[in-house]
Amino acid sequence: MYQYDVVDKTLVNERVAQFRDQTRRFLAGELSDEEFRHLRLRNGLYIQRQAPMLRVAVPYGMLSSTQLRALGSIARRYDRSYGHFTTRQNIQYNWPRLEQVPDILAELAQVEMHAIQTSGNCIRNTTSDHLAGVTPDELEDPRPWCELIRQWSTFHPEFTYLPRKFKIAVTGAAQDRAASLVHDVGVHIVRGAGGELGFEILAGGGLGRTPIIGQVVREFLPREHLLSYLEAILRVYNLEGRRDNLQKARIKILVRSLGIVEFRRRVEAEWELTRADGPRVDAAEIARLRSFFNPPAYRSLADCEPAAGKSTAFRAWYRYNTVAHKVPGYRAVFISLKKPDVAPGDITDTQMELVADLADRYSFGEVRVTHTQNLLLADVEQDQAFELWQTLEQAGLATPNIGTLTDMICCPGLDFCSLANAGSIDVAKLINDRFDDYDYLYDLGELEIKMSGCMNACGHHHVGHIGILGVDKSGEEWYQITIGGAAGADASLGAVIGPSVPKVDVAETIARLLEVYVEQRRPEERFLDTVRRLGVKPFKERAYAAPIAA
Amino acid sequence: MPRRLLRDGRIVDDDWSYLAEAEGNPAAALMLTLAQWQSDRDSWIARGGRLGVVLQPSHPVELLAPDLSRFELIGTDFSGPSEGRGYSQARMLREHWKFGGELRATGYVRRDQLFFMARCGFNSFELPDTDIEAGQRALSAFSWAYQPSNDAGLPLKLQRS
Numbered sequence: 001m002y003q004y005d006v007v008d009k010t011l012v013n014e015r016v017a018q019f020r021d022q023t024r025r026f027l028a029g030e031l032s033d034e035e036f037r038h039l040r041l042r043n044g045l046y047i048q049r050q051a052p053m054l055r056v057a058v059p060y061g062m063l064s065s066t067q068l069r070a071l072g073s074i075a076r077r078y079d080r081s082y083g084h085f086t087t088r089q090n091i092q093y094n095w096p097r098l099e100q101v102p103d104i105l106a107e108l109a110q111v112e113m114h115a116i117q118t119s120g121n122c123i124r125n126t127t128s129d130h131l132a133g134v135t136p137d138e139l140e141d142p143r144p145w146c147e148l149i150r151q152w153s154t155f156h157p158e159f160t161y162l163p164r165k166f167k168i169a170v171t172g173a174a175q176d177r178a179a180s181l182v183h184d185v186g187v188h189i190v191r192g193a194g195g196e197l198g199f200e201i202l203a204g205g206g207l208g209r210t211p212i213i214g215q216v217v218r219e220f221l222p223r224e225h226l227l228s229y230l231e232a233i234l235r236v237y238n239l240e241g242r243r244d245n246l247q248k249a250r251i252k253i254l255v256r257s258l259g260i261v262e263f264r265r266r267v268e269a270e271w272e273l274t275r276a277d278g279p280r281v282d283a284a285e286i287a288r289l290r291s292f293f294n295p296p297a298y299r300s301l302a303d304c305e306p307a308a309g310k311s312t313a314f315r316a317w318y319r320y321n322t323v324a325h326k327v328p329g330y331r332a333v334f335i336s337l338k339k340p341d342v343a344p345g346d347i348t349d350t351q352m353e354l355v356a357d358l359a360d361r362y363s364f365g366e367v368r369v370t371h372t373q374n375l376l377l378a379d380v381e382q383d384q385a386f387e388l389w390q391t392l393e394q395a396g397l398a399t400p401n402i403g404t405l406t407d408m409i410c411c412p413g414l415d416f417c418s419l420a421n422a423g424s425i426d427v428a429k430l431i432n433d434r435f436d437d438y439d440y441l442y443d444l445g446e447l448e449i450k451m452s453g454c455m456n457a458c459g460h461h462h463v464g465h466i467g468i469l470g471v472d473k474s475g476e477e478w479y480q481i482t483i484g485g486a487a488g489a490d491a492s493l494g495a496v497i498g499p500s501v502p503k504v505d506v507a508e509t510i511a512r513l514l515e516v517y518v519e520q521r522r523p524e525e526r527f528l529d530t531v532r533r534l535g536v537k538p539f540k541e542r543a544y545a546a547p548i549a550a
Numbered sequence: 551m552p553r554r555l556l557r558d559g560r561i562v563d564d565d566w567s568y569l570a571e572a573e574g575n576p577a578a579a580l581m582l583t584l585a586q587w588q589s590d591r592d593s594w595i596a597r598g599g600r601l602g603v604v605l606q607p608s609h610p611v612e613l614l615a616p617d618l619s620r621f622e623l624i625g626t627d628f629s630g631p632s633e634g635r636g637y638s639q640a641r642m643l644r645e646h647w648k649f650g651g652e653l654r655a656t657g658y659v660r661r662d663q664l665f666f667m668a669r670c671g672f673n674s675f676e677l678p679d680t681d682i683e684a685g686q687r688a689l690s691a692f693s694w695a696y697q698p699s700n701d702a703g704l705p706l707k708l709q710r711s
Contacts, residue, residue, distance in 0.1 A: 007710060014693065022662065035631055035660070151696040152697045157637060157667075158699070159634075238637070274646075
């Protein structure tokens with residue numbers, strides 16, 4: 001993975017010094033709340049319901065074992081011994097003390113990490129495919145391009161005070177595991193007419209209050225122009241995006257109001273003026289970045305059947321929590337952070353340290369964060385999977401539910417977030433309690449439940465096969481349910497099934513939706529596909545057919 | 551007391567006046583609002599002397615294109631701590647329109663934004679008087695830059711390595 005050189009090191013250290021001074025000025029009363037807000041947000045620091053919340057960047061989800069150990073150590077010494085992995089591959093601490101944040105940032109800098117631009121109206125952490133470099137369905141590893149974008153976007157002088165936040169996702173595989181269609185900009189590695197690699201550029205996707213699927217701005221962009229083209233998009237947005245209404249400030253609203261044709265025309269006109277003098281992707285630089293993502297020293301192995309003759313528990317885990325690897329004899333292994341009695345994405349300090357040790361022992365010292373809030377050991381030898389599983393099982397990290405109903409995506413909700421209308425962690429718990437039969441979960445197959453505690457949609461509920469949105473109804477927590485959403489290459493937005501339901505009825509309502517699916521599905525048909533085939537009507541009828549007994 | 555400001559990295563007394571400040575001084579170097587300039591363009595030209603104009607964030611810089619050579623100073627106003635359009639205005643003036651005069655950040659300008667402003671092409675800054683010395687130091691907050699920009703407000707052009 002990428003390693004800092006003297007430039008990267010100097011810059012993060014200078015940022016720590018700058019933020020230490022800003023925090024000092026705030027605590028001394030020299031900066032108002034409002035002035036400090038704009039500065040702290042660009043360093044990932046929110047002031048939340050309970051305490052400050054610090055979001056640390058995990059660039060495109062890649063962590064070294066050293067970094068993960070440092071995150072565990074920070075959790076223990078500055079927080080309440082746990083952290084929370086997010087849908088954008090970052091980690092959040094819920095209980096740091098404001099005056100200690102500069103020290104946390106200084107410790108992060110020592111392991112080549114930072115919290116730069118993890119919040120605020122600027123270019124956020126670039127996200128990518130958690131299977132980058134190991135998946136068989138990839139045109140090219142997107143991570144060197146992600147690193148290029150990370151560096152270009154860090155302290156970009158022109159785009160640090162945008163109308164609203166700006167998120168870029170890059171993917172190089174047939175299957176879109178980075179939700180790129182619901183990002184402000186999606187970058188797809190594609191092949192041009194002559195077979196050369198370049199980029200398809202999408203813009204205007206997003207969730208939140210107004211969910212929209214991104215549209216193609218340019219079908220094929222030669223790779224040397226990636227950064228100048230992104231600058232043209234951002235300049236049009238920076239100048240013309242709405243700044244008068246926070247709810248209408250994202251680029252998706254600009255693209256929608258101009259229309260994609262006019263938006264494209266403006267971007268292309270700006271690009272014509274700037275492309276000659278703008279940043280050009282230097283071949284030597286991209287070669288340098290690529291060298292950090294060379295394949296590790298794989299052993300020459302043959303594929304084997306590690307599950308043969310093993311316990312049912314191991315076989316279930318191997319089937320659900322591991323996926324194919326492009327190198328024979330290897331497997332990518334998910335570490336589930338979706339244990340039924342734990343908030344989705346949460347992990348303790350000692351678990352982080354254990355995973356770091358396992359990464360060193362089994363997976364070349366690297367760990368990845370997935371946008372489904374799990375971890376991944378990308379390069380595990382198949383015949384070591386059983387041994388690895390035994391350790392994970394003991395640590396509560398082997399819940400065999402990846403891709404199933406209980407592998408829920410979930411925001412922190414009312415418990416931690418000052419924006420939330422309703423709890424999400426406790427609803428996740430109710431769903432876990434209701435669906436605790438693994439045979440049933442496996443029979444239901446691939447099913448994504450995504451849950452947000454408010455319209456900001458941090459839990460991506462619009463693109464869940466089943467989406468759950470917390471709403472405030474006269475001070476009570478109610479939940480609106482959608483079905484038929486998807487985040488991949490066939491992205492779609494879910495449709496509301498009907499009136500929202502109280503918290504106690506959420507799990508039963510989902511159970512009824514699933515009954516319809518089980519009755520009506522065709523062989524091999526996923527829940528999502530049944531919904532797409534039948535429409536919302538039969539699901540709606542069943543969900544509201546009879547009152548739910550308390 | 552003359553206004554102090556930061557220009558080309560040095561703290562200087564401002565030798566420019568806004569219209570209201572220039573009363574009774576026919577030789578003053580004048581900073582006009584865009585509306586003042588547009589409503590009386592011919593008489594400002596007839597008056598002679600040094601002219602500047604200050605844009606609001608919503609003004610397209612192309613509006614100035616026909617008259618660009620008449621201005622020795624262009625200001626862009628920042629309405630508050632979240633305003634960001636001025637950064638693009640500055641780069642476009644410097645890079646598209648090759649404006650070589652004084653480019654001044656006005657309005658909400660604080661030390662914490664100065665480095666970015668200078669990289670985008672501003673070379674003068676109207677800071678609160680108490681922030682000026684700190685602003686001067688803030689111009690060297692970072693030793694490198696990941697992305698090319700015009701860096702017109704910095705003593706040297708920054709780059710990756």
